[in-house]
Amino acid sequence: MLIRLVALNARFVHSSPALFYLRNLLAENLPDNELELCQLTINDPYYDTLLRLAQGSPAAIFFSVYVWNAAYVRRLILDLAQIRPDLALVAGGPQAAHLELPTPVKLTVAQGPAEGLGPDFYGDLARGRLGSLYRAAAAAPFAMPYRPEDCRGELHNRHIYYESSRGCPFACSYCLSATRRGVAYRDLAAVLAELELLLSCRPPVIRFVDRTFNAPPERALAIWRFLARRGVDTRFHFEIAPDLFDEAGLAFLAKVPPGLFQFEIGLQSFNPASLAAVNRNPDLAKARANIRRLAASGNIHLHLDLILGLPFETAASYRLSLNEILALRPHHLQLGLLKVLPDTPLAQRREEFALRCCQEPPYPVLATRWLAQPALADLYRLGELIEAYYNPRYFLATLAYLLEREANPAAFFAALATTAGEHGFAGRARTQELLSTILAHHLRRRPDGELGLELLRFDWLACGHRRLPVHLVPAGVGDELKTAQDRLWRALPDHYPPLFRPQSRSSFFKRSVFAPFSAAALNQLGMGPGDQPGIVAFLAESTGGLKPRQATVFFPSPDR
Ligand code: SF4
Numbered sequence: 001m002l003i004r005l006v007a008l009n010a011r012f013v014h015s016s017p018a019l020f021y022l023r024n025l026l027a028e029n030l031p032d033n034e035l036e037l038c039q040l041t042i043n044d045p046y047y048d049t050l051l052r053l054a055q056g057s058p059a060a061i062f063f064s065v066y067v068w069n070a071a072y073v074r075r076l077i078l079d080l081a082q083i084r085p086d087l088a089l090v091a092g093g094p095q096a097a098h099l100e101l102p103t104p105v106k107l108t109v110a111q112g113p114a115e116g117l118g119p120d121f122y123g124d125l126a127r128g129r130l131g132s133l134y135r136a137a138a139a140a141p142f143a144m145p146y147r148p149e150d151c152r153g154e155l156h157n158r159h160i161y162y163e164s165s166r167g168c169p170f171a172c173s174y175c176l177s178a179t180r181r182g183v184a185y186r187d188l189a190a191v192l193a194e195l196e197l198l199l200s201c202r203p204p205v206i207r208f209v210d211r212t213f214n215a216p217p218e219r220a221l222a223i224w225r226f227l228a229r230r231g232v233d234t235r236f237h238f239e240i241a242p243d244l245f246d247e248a249g250l251a252f253l254a255k256v257p258p259g260l261f262q263f264e265i266g267l268q269s270f271n272p273a274s275l276a277a278v279n280r281n282p283d284l285a286k287a288r289a290n291i292r293r294l295a296a297s298g299n300i301h302l303h304l305d306l307i308l309g310l311p312f313e314t315a316a317s318y319r320l321s322l323n324e325i326l327a328l329r330p331h332h333l334q335l336g337l338l339k340v341l342p343d344t345p346l347a348q349r350r351e352e353f354a355l356r357c358c359q360e361p362p363y364p365v366l367a368t369r370w371l372a373q374p375a376l377a378d379l380y381r382l383g384e385l386i387e388a389y390y391n392p393r394y395f396l397a398t399l400a401y402l403l404e405r406e407a408n409p410a411a412f413f414a415a416l417a418t419t420a421g422e423h424g425f426a427g428r429a430r431t432q433e434l435l436s437t438i439l440a441h442h443l444r445r446r447p448d449g450e451l452g453l454e455l456l457r458f459d460w461l462a463c464g465h466r467r468l469p470v471h472l473v474p475a476g477v478g479d480e481l482k483t484a485q486d487r488l489w490r491a492l493p494d495h496y497p498p499l500f501r502p503q504s505r506s507s508f509f510k511r512s513v514f515a516p517f518s519a520a521a522l523n524q525l526g527m528g529p530g531d532q533p534g535i536v537a538f539l540a541e542s543t544g545g546l547k548p549r550q551a552t553v554f555f556p557s558p559d560r
Pocket residue numbers: 168169170171172175176177178211212266
């Protein structure tokens with residue numbers, strides 16, 4: 001019999017470890033069956049996916065159901081049940097029990113970790129007599145689910161998700177991990193051997209799914225040391241609690257190669273009342289200090305999260321959290337909405353907190369006792385605008401200047417949001433050109449607008465553009481990029497190491513872009529002596545690093 005195992009991932013590069021765990025368990029318990037792994041995405045055309053799953057007469061189809069794919073999976077199950085009423089449909093994963101199907105549709109729900117499913121499940125599956133619910137034993141041992149051939153097959157060019165521990169030492173009340181107690185740590189030697197095997201396949205990214213990777217810190221450090229020693233191109237992603245680092249870990253992390261590690265850090269709020277209400281009790285002072293230290297090293301990609309809509313979070317306290325998180329200068333900010341997931345301790349306190357949320361997965365919050373719907377919507381849009389400006393590499397110099405000066409960055413972004421509203425920001429593609437146009441309009445209203453516009457011009461050219469857009473061309477100066485290039489062409493000698501030799505002089509001038517900047521702008525950019533204008537060459541090479549842009553060189557103004 002053919003059993004099809006299906007994962008609907010959020011993006012093509014993602015993969016689903018659940019599929020591989022299940023493949024191994026089915027191969028072990030029902031060895032005579034044909035197993036087919038099928039990784040698709042929720043962005044694939046629905047009808048094609050439906051036909052793809054129904055073809056070839058499978059006897060059973062298994063789905064992994066999460067908040068992000070539950071709606072898509074539900075639709076597939078409803079339609080597959082029409083096409084093939086005899087087909088066994090099995091759902092596992094955290095949202096499997098919440099699909100709420102109409103009665104005639106038969107679905108088998110496997111609840112809990114797949115390793116905990118008993119012989120009754122496999123026996124019933126083989127006999128074609130599956131029941132509606134199977135509860136797995138909670139504390140089953142688990143091993144890495146991948147086989148060497150997976151790297152060349154199903155995992156090729158995808159992120160690999162790896163679990164060195166299962167469970168979380170914390171119990172945040174909005175999280176499904178809060179419903180399960182305890183953490184199962186795998187044997188460290190086995191973990192390192194498995195990682196060795198995975199690294200031999202040279203995957204682009206390995207994402208550790210351990211819910212709080214650096215608890216305990218010594219174990220995390222042992223794994224980090226091993227990964228850094230391997231000197232590979234693979235990037236490693238970890239979910240981290242920032243207040244749990246120890247001195248040895250921080251000292252080691254300061255020296256890892258740039259870009260090797262990415263840390264995702266869920267701060268969620270800086271409001272102690274909100275954190276306490278969702279059963280989070282981080283040491284905020286330690287978290288701030290450790291993140292600042294990691295950010296100062298500049299070698300680890302830091303991704304920080306806030307959640308909008310927590311209990312006790314008012315508009316004022318959320319703006320303070322925004323200011324706090326911006327002050328930490330992460331590389332990436334995620335300003336997401338609270339999701340009120342069924343079966344979580346938070347969901348049981350919905351009435352107490354007056355939480356209103358969408359009825360369908362992922363159940364995002366609409367209003368709370370502290371934030372009426374219009375106020376929450378305003379803060380959500382503000383968060384979207386901050387993400388649009390802060391996360392790309394488009395405005396590094398301009399935002400560095402503005403954020404250094406703004407005592408209240410959230411207020412600055414709120415004012416920018418008003419300008420964005422005047423330019424129809426909502427509903428338009430957030431291209432660099434649109435964002436830059438809006439920011440230019442906003443800067444022109446400020447007393448330091450000229451300096452801001454120069455920095456915006458620098459940012460535009462540092463992103464590899466060879467021409468200025470209309471909104472960044474200074475009035476009445478003609479083609480200032482061409483003029484700057486001509487001036488330097490005349491002024492520079494034939495031999496200018498290490499930039500060019502006589503034979504490569506023309507090519508250097510053809511491949512680079514030149515623009516004049518004032519002393520004030522250069523001072524802000526940390527280029528030149530600080531009190532003279534000059535010309536910046538944007539070279540045909542990248543700075544590298546975590547947000548790569550064009551490398552630049554300063555030249556004193558040839559007229560001086
Ligand atoms: S939100 Fe993170 S830290 Fe909190 S219980 Fe869930 S996995 Fe653990």
